[in-house]
Amino acid sequence: MSKQFIYHFRDALQLQCRITEKSRIMVALSGGADSVALLHLLKNAGHTCIAAHCNFNLRDAESNEDEAFVTALCQQLNIKLHTISFQTREVAQQRKISIEMAARDLRYQWFEELSNQLNIQYIATGHHGDDAIETFFLNLTRGTGLKGLTGIAWRKGKLIRPLLYASAEEIKQYCRANNLNYRTDSTNSDTTILRNKIRHQIMPLFKEMNPSFFVTMQKNISYLEEACELMTIESKKFQNESIAKEEDTVIIPIQLLKQHPQKQTIAFDILKDYGFSGAQISPIIKSMETIPGKQFLSASHRLVVDRYNLIITPIRPKDETHYVINSDDQTISNPIHLSLTKFQKTNEFKFSKRPDVVHLDADLIDFPLYLRHAESGDRFIPLGMKNFKKLSDFFVDEKCSLIEKENCWLLINGEDIVWVVGRRIDNRYKITPKTKTIIEIKIKTEL
Incomplete structure (x- = not known):
């Protein structure tokens, strides 16, 4: 078994991870069977190995025993070891995330920093085939879409996972055949953790029904990877041809999305990047057939179903500030760029018909605005007009989207709205034959 296992490892390293030359590789060494086997395999394959170990301080004495074990192992193998200690629970509380997520973030951030510092070409982790299958089931329960069902990538940037071809049991057999000791994480048996529940309760049932379940699932994941690649190509095509981006606003034409035969999949592929979950996709699609104005929120963004578009914007606190314009101000840059010019009316004067330039009767203006x-x-x-109109009704008449309404600025004189900026002035402040002095206010596109 050992020789065949090694052959498979070297094929995976070259064909899947695309490591064709002897390289400097940093191994994420936890002390478990997978990372110990990985370090041994890479060293014997002739690569220059450096080990990195994280002590997450989650298992009291066990965590320190793991660190002592990997220290002794690296001394025995003559491999340079780098270690770091994290107060993971405290970080999880501060960031308001799970302990598992905190540990993952801390680990990979440190790996990236350390690899850059040491000029390391690749970071290798001991993820194996059973991990990929467990991830498939985890993502299946969470509804992460097609991409989540592809398990774990062989390579992502400098991160490589050469053991994805092997099962957890095959890795342990390799360790036994080569007299490699390893540590066992006691928390791996805790079935209150969803991944462990899948590992110890769900997967054994599938293996009972299909003794070749591991091989079958590896093929299934391979097929899903190809399907995901096709979907990604189609999604990018739709985004390049149909979606508009204006600064931090994303605009998706409803009609084009409705006409796409894979609209659910395309919508999910686009919206997941803005924090929207799989469970939100069907309601969003259905809302495109209803009255405009429906809103959907993710942790970071808001999606508004407008008349013709889905509009995605970052969530920001509402700006309730009143920005002052004094009589001697000629330009302002906050919150928008405006220029103000005061001059005497002449017989040749013609008032502006442009939405970005307005002329007001200066004698009716009482600064500050x-x-x-x-x-x-x-x-x-x-x-x-001669009568008052609700601003909300004006916005409806103007066919303003919810985003446009919320982003619209009003120029205020006392209690009066002098100008709905960029749209309409108040009739009471227009230029008349009696006007002597004019204030011109212009929206500036550049400073």
Whole structure:
């Protein structure tokens, strides 16, 4: 078994991980059978190995015993060892994430920093085929989409996982055949942890039904990887041809998405990057057939179903500040860029018809002016009208999206809305034959 196992390892290293030359490789060494076997295999294959061990301080004395074990092992194999200690529980509480997620983040962040510091080409972890199958079932229960069902990647950047061809039992057999001692994590038997429940309760049932379950699942994952590649190509094509991005706003045309035969899959592939879950996709798709205005939230973004588009923007606290414009201000840059010019009206004067330039009767203006966002109950008399109109109704008439309404600034004189910036001035402040002095306000696109 040992020779065949080694042949498979070297094939995986070259064909799957694309390591074709002898390299400097840092091994994530936990002390378990998989990482011990990995270190032994890489060293015997002629690679220059460095080991990195994380003490997460999660298992009291066991954690320190693991560190002592890997220290002795590296001394025996004449391999340089780097260690670090983390207060993982405290980090998890501070970041408000699970202990498992905190440990993962801490581990990979340190691996990246250490590999850059030591000029290491590759970081190797001992993930094996059973880990990939467990990840398949984990993601299946979570609804992570097709990508999540592809298990664990052989290579991602400088991170490589050459043992994905092997089962956990095959790795232990290799260790026994080569007299390699290893540590066993006592928490691996805790079935309150979902991964352990899958490992000890779910997978044995499948193996009972199909003795070749491991091989079958490796083939299934391989097929899913190819299907995922096809989906990714189609999704990128849709995004390149159909989606618009304006600064931090993403605009997805509803009609084009509705017409796509794989709209659910395409939508999930796009929206997952903005924190939306698989469970939100069907409601979002259904909402495209209903009255506009429906909102969906992820931890970081908001999606608004507008008349013609899905609009995705980052979630930000509402800006309730009133920004002051004084009489001697000629330009302002916060919250928007405006220029202000005051001049005497002449017979040749023609008032602006452009939405980004307005002319106001200066004698009706009482500085300071203010800029603020819309508030409930706002109303004004739009240019050309005689009666007040609710600002909310004006926005409806203008076919403004929810995002546009929330981002719109109002120029305020006393209690009056003088200008719905970029859209309409109040009729009371227009230029008339009686106007003597004019204030021109212009939206500046550049500083």
